[in-house]
Amino acid sequence: MANLFEGLENLGLSGAGNMKLYDQEKEAKAATAAKEAVKEASEEDYIFDKSFKCPVCDKTFTAKATKTGKAKSTGFDPDLRPHYQGIDTLKYDAISCEKCGYSAVTRYFAVNPTSGQIKLIREGLKSFSGLPKTEGIYTYDDAITRHKLALACCVMKHAKASEKAYTCLKIAWLLRGKAEEGVAAGVPEAEIKALKEQELEYISGAYDGFNEAFSHENFPMCGMDENTVTFLCANLAHEVHKDDDAMRLLARIITARDVNSRIKDKANELKEQIKAGK
Numbered sequence: 001m002a003n004l005f006e007g008l009e010n011l012g013l014s015g016a017g018n019m020k021l022y023d024q025e026k027e028a029k030a031a032t033a034a035k036e037a038v039k040e041a042s043e044e045d046y047i048f049d050k051s052f053k054c055p056v057c058d059k060t061f062t063a064k065a066t067k068t069g070k071a072k073s074t075g076f077d078p079d080l081r082p083h084y085q086g087i088d089t090l091k092y093d094a095i096s097c098e099k100c101g102y103s104a105v106t107r108y109f110a111v112n113p114t115s116g117q118i119k120l121i122r123e124g125l126k127s128f129s130g131l132p133k134t135e136g137i138y139t140y141d142d143a144i145t146r147h148k149l150a151l152a153c154c155v156m157k158h159a160k161a162s163e164k165a166y167t168c169l170k171i172a173w174l175l176r177g178k179a180e181e182g183v184a185a186g187v188p189e190a191e192i193k194a195l196k197e198q199e200l201e202y203i204s205g206a207y208d209g210f211n212e213a214f215s216h217e218n219f220p221m222c223g224m225d226e227n228t229v230t231f232l233c234a235n236l237a238h239e240v241h242k243d244d245d246a247m248r249l250l251a252r253i254i255t256a257r258d259v260n261s262r263i264k265d266k267a268n269e270l271k272e273q274i275k276a277g278k
């Protein structure tokens with residue numbers, strides 16, 4: 001094939017004689033696609049710096065947040081812990097003010113505390129000395145610290161039982177995520193066991209809180225309808241070895257008329273699993 005670019009050398013394009021009309025373009029495209037694919041797997045691509053205004057000290061600060069709709073759902077654990085490809089979005093679900101330390105899970109950070117609660121939070125956080133530095137993404141430890149701070153703020157502001165329960169549940173899920181990461185990285189078994197024990201403490205806290213919320217609060221609760229919370233509690237009860245409680249909650253779902261078939265099927269599955277002693 002003739003050199004289609006002959007003569008361009010005279011214009012200073014010394015490489016023109018080696019140019020290919022199509023192949024190079026294809027190769028370049030393939031290289032870009034490969035780069036994008038590698039980039040796709042990076043957690044950093046799913047997050048961004050989001051601005052928040054602290055309702056307690058009024059300072060504007062940035063925290064990492066996940067990009068809406070970017071991460072692809074890959075399913076749920078039986079207790080509804082969500083999984084996403086390439087990122088554990090749960091790590092970014094507590095917002096902490098870097099100045100005063102006020103923290104809450106995203107759903108509740110948007111709800112401004114009352115002036116009485118702000119007073120209590122300021123008092124509770126008066127010796128707050130700052131958050132540990134983070135680099136790019138949050139590690140599980142970064143996330144757990146922020147969520148624990150959120151749980152402490154729940155106690156300071158006398159939050160509803162459901163908010164405390166929901167925050168406990170998120171910490172339990174983070175500990176589970178940390179353990180899974182640890183298993184994959186070959187962390188010693190004793191450390192994994194310790195994480196599992198801590199997780200159960202928070203599952204137990206979540207179960208107690210939701211139980212209390214059942215009798216004192218209305219639905220929807222933490223964005224969930226009554227049947228979803230009941231199903232969640234049945235799973236939490238099973239996790240903390242309160243199988244009688246779990247069976248009682250499952251019976252409620254199985255006999256209810258307004259339950260969607262997916263939850264009813266899941267409830268039947270758990271019932272059979274408990275009966276089989278699993």
Ligand SMILES: [Zn+2]
Nearest residue numbers: 054057097100
């Ligand atoms: Zn603040």
